[in-house]
Structure formats: C-alpha cells, structure tokens
Amino acid sequence: MEKTNTVITIGRQFGSAGREIGYKVAKDLGIKLYDKEMLDRAAKESGICQELFETHDEKPTNSFLYSLVMDTYSLGYSSGSYTDMPINHKVFLAQFDAIKKIADEGPCILVGRCADYALEEYDNVLSVFIHADLNARIRRIARIYDLTDAKAKDMINKTDKKRSSYYNYYTNKRWGDAVSYDVSLNSSLLGIDGTAEAIKRLVEIKENNNNKKL
Template structure:
C-alpha cells in the first residue's frame, strides 16, 4: 500500500468488528491498534497506562456520563495543570496519539472515537460494523459462559456504553450513518465479504 491510509472501525458488540479489523490489518500487512492506544498514550504523557484503563471503567459507572458532554476540541493540558490526569485529558492524549498515527502510517484503529478525531483527514476510511440482534447474540454466546438473559442484557449494556462514550466525546450519535464512509452488515455478508467490501471501497476511492 503506497498511500498512507487509515481505517477506523466502530462496531456493535458481537458483530465481529474487531476481528474484521485484525483480518484487514493482516491482509494489508499494516499495524492494528485497539487497546494499544492506551500504551502509546501512556508513553506520550508519562501517565500510568493503568490510569487510562481505569478512566474508561469509571465512566461506565458514572450516571452523569450519560447526560454530560466533553466534546473533544483538540487541546491537551500540560503537566503543570491540576487536570493533567483528568478523564478528559486522558482522552485527549489518546486522540493526540491517533492523529500522530494517521499522519505517519497506514493502520487499522478500532474504537476510541477515531472516526471523529480524524474527521478532517482525507486519508481515512471510516467504517461501522453491525449485524442483526440474533447474529450478535449467537456469536457472543459462543465466546462467553452466560445465560441467554444475561447475555442479552450484557450486549445491550455494552452497546449503550459505546453509544454514550461516543456521544460524550463527540456530541454525535454513534449510530448515525453520516459519521461513516461505510456501514456494513457483517451478519449478512460474513467476515470475508465484509473485508472484501472494505478493500473494494479502498480501491475505488484511492486506487490500487
């Protein structure tokens, strides 16, 4: 791949978006980033990687998170600030890392609101992977030991958190197709054809 192209993948729980992202990275022989962003942000900021992980967990249990907004504006606070290790600044450091990656290499980035962070970058293909409820449920049941009722609640909870997280940091609706270049139903296409669809779009838009 001669041109520097970044693929961002947002996905519903159980749709296989992360797996498809890894398949894409392997097919194109480019780096894959998910939680690796936390390590890179830790290296960039000097803040413990554990704090980055804990910040996400704290948001899951914060009732105000569902209604509050902290829309990313590109700023990063310095170490002399009292809010240097705040949840917002930790997100901002992740965003800084994502921007640096987009400027320097082709890669696949899963989650982290990367599509929004890179919304002004012309070399980005923004993808949303989804599937019908039963496909997501059946796939999730293959990988987890929960009752049917527990799993359906867990999927709903995970997707709600992803939507709330996206809304909190972007001010936008996670399911709004206008955020993305491609919205693909992995349940209808299967993983291989979903991957082929992404590569076909890449070739049409950027050439071979």
Template sequence: MQPYIITIARQYGSGGKTVGRMLAKRLGIPCYDREIITMASEDSGINAVLFTDERLKPDLLDRLRGRYKGDTAVPADSSKAYLRDEALFDYQAKIIRRLATEGPCVLIGRCADYVLRDRTDVVRVFVHADAAFCLEQAMLVDSLPEHAVVKKIAEIDDYRAKYYKHHTGNDWNDARNYDLSINSAVLGFDGVVEEIIRYMEVRSEFQK
C-alpha cells in the same frame, strides 16, 4: 490502491475487532485496538485501567474521578488520580493522531473517525449486526449465561454510544458519520473485509 488509515467503530458482538485484524493482515499494515490504551498510559503515566472504563462499574469510576474537580490537566502522576474524562480522551487522541502520521493502519474504536476527521486519507467504517448474530458471536468469547451476555451487549453498546456522543457531539449509530456502514451478519467477516477493500480501490480510482 492509495494507502488509507481505516477506523472501525463496531457494535459489541458484530466482529468489528476481528474484521479490523483480518483487514490489517490482508493489507500488511498494523492494527491498533487496546494497544492505544497501552501507549496512552505510557505517554501520560496514568494507569491503563483508567482508559478502559467500559469494563468498570460506574460507581468505581465515580469514586476514582471524584478525587479531582478542578480544571488542571491530568498530570503524569496517576497516583493522584486527577481523572477528567476530557484529559483521558485527549491522551488517546494524541496517540491516534501520532499513529496516523506514521502511515497506513487500522484503528479500532476510541472515536478515531472523529479524531481524524480533518484528514482526507481516512476510511471510516461502522460494523453492525442484528441482535441474534451479536449474541451468537459474543457467546463464543464470554463465559457467561446467555441472559448475562445479552445484558453485557446492551450495556457496552450503550456506553459506546454515550462515550461517542460526549466526545464528538454526534450520534454513534448515525451512518452519516462513516464512509461505510456494513452488516457483518449479512456479509460475514470475510465479506466485510472484501467490501472495505473494494471501497478503497474504487475511491482511489475516483480520486486520481
């Protein structure tokens, strides 16, 4: 089977992160999720928390980014908090491209499918599920009341959709952005992994 870079976009609670790590282990390749944030932080000198804004309240983000309104790129000194969204995204994109050049891997989130859009060795996956399944899975890891988890799911998915739209111009939920759009509630995590591998095998044969 031809080696591929696999990007995984996912709804919160659909198990996309779990699927990504399972797939990476099965294929014997690295999986990068929040590690991308750590690398971008180390590369730029910017505090890692500023790359994880889906977990921060909008008013805090506004205060942080509001310190700078100019067009100068984000400097290494994060204490100055020159926090343009585009600059932060560019640092992450730089890391994603670097990891892709190093060999096959699984990349979770961060618009990796779009960042690597010009490469022919990328398999782009979107993992989704119905609301009940996402809630059930999220309740396993979130120590919150059910109503709070429902709200959290909606907020995170809304943030991801807006983040994707802002940086790519595309609709996060549009299946045309991906090679595979898979319902984890129907196939289960093992089934999703198998389906991705099956797709890669067929694609490898087709491209010979």
C-alpha cells in the same frame, strides 16, 4: 491489492465481529491494527498511569458537575487549566493525541475510541461502522464468553450503551448513525470474510477516486 495509504477506523456494535474483521483486513493489507495498543501508546506518551486508561476505556461519564466543567474547557483551555482538568478528560485528550500520531506514521486500522472523530480532518481516512443482527450477536457473544443467551444479550446492551454514551459525549456525532461514518456494513449479512472484502474494495475505490482528483 497493492499496499494502501489509507487509515481505516472501525466503530462496532458489540458482538458484530468488528475487531476480527479489522484483523483480517490488516493482515491482507499488511498494515497494523491498533485496539488496546492505542491506550498503551497514550499512557506512555502522556505519563498518565496505564490503569487509568483501562478504567476510562470507552466508558461514559454521567456527572452533571463534570459536564459543567467540560463546557468551560470546550471553550478553549489554557495550559494552566490542564492541571485542573478532570482525569477522564485528560485521558481522552491523551488518547486523541496518540491516535493522531499513530495515523501520521502511516496506514493502519484503528478500532473504536472515537478514532474517526480524532481524524476528521485527515483526507486519507475511511471510517467504517460494523453492525449485525441482534440474534447473530447474541449467538457470537454467548459462544465466546460461554454465557446463556439472556446474559449475552444483557452484556451486549450494556457494552453498546457504554460505547454509544462515550462516543456521543466526546464527539459532535451519534454513535451508529449512518451519517456519522463514511460507510456502515452489516456483518451478519455479508459474513466476516465478506465484510473484510467489502472494506478492502471500498479502500481501493476511495484511493482510485482520490488519484482522479489529483
């Protein structure tokens, strides 16, 4: 496949091998993958300390007060009110800006962190959600982290809950719902290589389709 001009965003269930699949696609297409690197970039460009990005990474907020504050900001905040804004919202906005800047630099793969939502207005984006059967995910996480099945299952549930709450809170979509993404793929059905192949083929189809429209 020729070099792509598509930005691929990957949302993923914990243990579905989403990141590994992303790396495979990135290598085959000769493009960069950004995962934690998005946080580094956002920290550097915003001047907000790196640790704060790590602390708030894909973690939801539960505070009722925070929701009230957020509602006032979502109506449009002036530069003055930015200083009063809760730190996790500043972190989210800085990440949002970093994601757009990365996408503006050219084709790449962005893993998690509401990248599909940040790039909603972009025509050259393919948003993918990768899921897998729970048993396959338990086996994978138990092996990687050397856990019992019960502990692996608990870790999966907690991580997915965090990712889901974070995504649902900051976007106008539902995490994992098919309608929230261009395509949803089951990596336990297709395998890691098969899922990577499917994504590359989808990029090709999308680009061919775009060329027809021109």
